[in-house]
Amino acid sequence: MVREMAGLDEGGPLFAQVAERLAGEIADGGLAEGARVPSTNELAAFYRINPATAAKGINVLADEGLLDKRRGIGMFVAAGARATLLARRRAEFTGRYVEPLLTEATRLGIDADELIGLIKECSNERGGVAV
Amino acid sequence: MTPAISVTGLTRRYPDQVALDDVHLTIGTETITGLLGRNGAGKTTLLRILSGQEFPSSGSVRVLGSPPAENENVLRRLVLVREDQAYPDFKVSHALRAASFCYPNWDADLASSLLKDFGLRAGKAIKSLSRGQRSALGITIGLAARAEVTLFDEPYAGLDAVARQIFYDRLLAEYADFPRTVLLSTHLIDEAAALFENVVVIDRGRVVLDTAADGLRGMVTTVSGPVLAVDSFTEGRPVWERRGLGSQASVVMVGQVSGEDRERARSLGLDLTPLSLQQLVVRASGWAAGAGSLTERTSA
Numbered sequence: 172m173v174r175e176m177a178g179l180d181e182g183g184p185l186f187a188q189v190a191e192r193l194a195g196e197i198a199d200g201g202l203a204e205g206a207r208v209p210s211t212n213e214l215a216a217f218y219r220i221n222p223a224t225a226a227k228g229i230n231v232l233a234d235e236g237l238l239d240k241r242r243g244i245g246m247f248v249a250a251g252a253r254a255t256l257l258a259r260r261r262a263e264f265t266g267r268y269v270e271p272l273l274t275e276a277t278r279l280g281i282d283a284d285e286l287i288g289l290i291k292e293c294s295n296e297r298g299g300v301a302v
Numbered sequence: 303m304t305p306a307i308s309v310t311g312l313t314r315r316y317p318d319q320v321a322l323d324d325v326h327l328t329i330g331t332e333t334i335t336g337l338l339g340r341n342g343a344g345k346t347t348l349l350r351i352l353s354g355q356e357f358p359s360s361g362s363v364r365v366l367g368s369p370p371a372e373n374e375n376v377l378r379r380l381v382l383v384r385e386d387q388a389y390p391d392f393k394v395s396h397a398l399r400a401a402s403f404c405y406p407n408w409d410a411d412l413a414s415s416l417l418k419d420f421g422l423r424a425g426k427a428i429k430s431l432s433r434g435q436r437s438a439l440g441i442t443i444g445l446a447a448r449a450e451v452t453l454f455d456e457p458y459a460g461l462d463a464v465a466r467q468i469f470y471d472r473l474l475a476e477y478a479d480f481p482r483t484v485l486l487s488t489h490l491i492d493e494a495a496a497l498f499e500n501v502v503v504i505d506r507g508r509v510v511l512d513t514a515a516d517g518l519r520g521m522v523t524t525v526s527g528p529v530l531a532v533d534s535f536t537e538g539r540p541v542w543e544r545r546g547l548g549s550q551a552s553v554v555m556v557g558q559v560s561g562e563d564r565e566r567a568r569s570l571g572l573d574l575t576p577l578s579l580q581q582l583v584v585r586a587s588g589w590a591a592g593a594g595s596l597t598e599r600t601s602a
Contacts, residue, residue: 176496181578183520185496212478219470220496221334222478224516266561271568278571 177218185220189228197237197248198256208238208246304367306331306451306483307352312361314347314507321347323507325361329483334473334497336515337487338583339504345487346384348504349455352485353382365451378406383444385456387436394431394439395424398446405447412476413446419468433460441469445476454486466490470497491580503583511586520576522585523559526552527572535563535572542585 179188196202209217214225229246232238237252276286307329314322322344329335337345350356351363354370354377363369370376391397394417402408417424420438422431431439437458444454458466474497477484488494495515503511522542525532529551540556559567559574567574577585 179496181492181495181519182576184516185519186516215474215478216471218496219474221499221515222474223333223499224496227516266565270565274569274571 176220179218179220185218185224186227186231189214189218189220189225190231193228193232194237194256197252198260200253202248204248204250204252206248207244208232208248210245303331305329306333306366307485308362308364309348309352310362312348312351312363313359314344314351314356315359320507322351322358325504325507325509327502327509327512329485329500331483332481333499334477334484334486336491336494336498336501337485337504338489338491338501339487341489343504344507345504346455349382349384349453349485349487352451353377353380353453355382378404379449380451380453381405381444381447381449382453382455383440383457385437385459386433387440389428389436389439391428393424394422394426394428397428397439397443398424401443401447405449407448407480409446409448412448413442416442416445416472419472420465434458434462434465435460437461438465445472448476448480448482450482452482452484454484454488456487456489458488458490466493470494473497491583492578495579501579501583503586511583515579518579518582520558522554522556522577522582524552524554524575524577525567525572526550526575527570531570531572535567535570 176185178192179185193202193208197204202208208229211222211226211229214220214228215222218225229238233240233246235255237249237255238246239249240246272286276282281289305328307327309325309327312322312325312327313320325344325348337348339345347356351358352365352370354372357371363371365376366379368376370380389397391400398410398413401413402410414424417438420435420442422435422438422442426435428436428439437460441454441457444452444457458469461469470493473484473486486494486497498515501511501513501515501518502509525536527550529546529549532551532553536553536555541553542556543554545552554577559576564574
């Protein structure tokens with residue numbers, strides 16, 4: 172039995188997963204720019220991980236300039252952090268979503284036109300994203 | 303900074319076997335380290351020597367800068383909680399009072415709150431405790447002692463999953479409030495893995511792995527899918543194991559998998575499954591017959 176770690180898994184270094192979670196929260200606006208980031212001990216208790224591991228995760232974002240350290244108070248989301256993260260995600264979009272989609276479509280014999288049709292159909296059903 | 307524990311060339315011989323064989327080990331101050339290995343690997347002997355309850359046949363052992371054996375200045379700053387600890391006292395409250403005299407940083411409020419969490423009454427007679435309740439008492443003493451060096455030797459015999467979760471959570475909370483050096487021996491590796499900053503694996507009296515725990519995660523991956531794709535993907539990489547069935551193959555591959563590797567695996571139609579810390583330690587320490595090793599071993 173692996174202990175429940177609030178969504179973290181054993182698939183890769185935990186510090187990287189903590190950094191990714193925090194980055195995700197910043198990108199989604201859950202952690203606004205200027206907001207205080209949970210402390211090392213708060214993260215350690217929440218994820219049930221070693222505090223040194225949590226600290227390493229925070230440091231990844233601080234090293235990338237996404238967090239500012241205010242001495243004696245803690246870490247805060249830096250100005251411009253959200254825009255940086257959203258731009259990064261956009262750059263990764265093709266590789267993460269489009270290419271695997273095409274790989275599976277090719278395997279099933281779905282051509283590009285049919286695929287575009289499927290995407291439009293799906294989008295209309297949701298009444299959402301314009302394609 | 304002086305390490306909390308420093309062991310060089312430690313050997314412990316018994317008439318019929320060598321329990322520890324030239325062990326070298328350094329444990330940094332205020333870290334939580336997992337001491338892992340099979341039963342009989344030498345974990346308990348090591349912990350007993352660190353706590354001055356047993357003597358080395360040869361080699362040097364320093365705890366908080368000094369040899370621990372018969373050294374009051376070290377021993378009152380150190381606590382060892384053993385599996386199936388025996389207590390000479392009549393009631394739980396007596397065992398706690400005795401502990402409060404032994405340990406200068408003893409926190410009585412913490413002890414009461416831990417007893418409450420474990421559902422253990424202070425007035426209960428020790429001889430009437432179940433195995434799990436005795437473990438809960440040991441853990442309570444181990445944490446409430448707030449000793450600079452805290453050693454747990456398989457402390458949770460008879461404890462159910464809920465009680466073990468309480469132990470892990472309270473250990474982390476205590477460590478955050480009052481940092482100390484913790485060495486926890488366990489065979490429930492997957493359960494406790496996320497607590498550890500470092501792991502030390504002992505096998506047949508030797509240290510076979512001593513490394514940062516988080517660095518091991520994702521270091522070994524099972525690659526499975528069509529045999530040609532698997533071979534192309536794993537070419538030039540260290541491989542521990544290769545199995546095949548018809549046109550499918552499954553290969554255990556060593557080395558971190560990059561984002562680029564992941565994309566490639568996806569386009570080749572391959573599945574990547576990381577080995578958990580437990581699976582990794584099992585292999586690294588030779589628990590699985592014929593498995594490779596992460597470290598160079600010099601065993602005869």
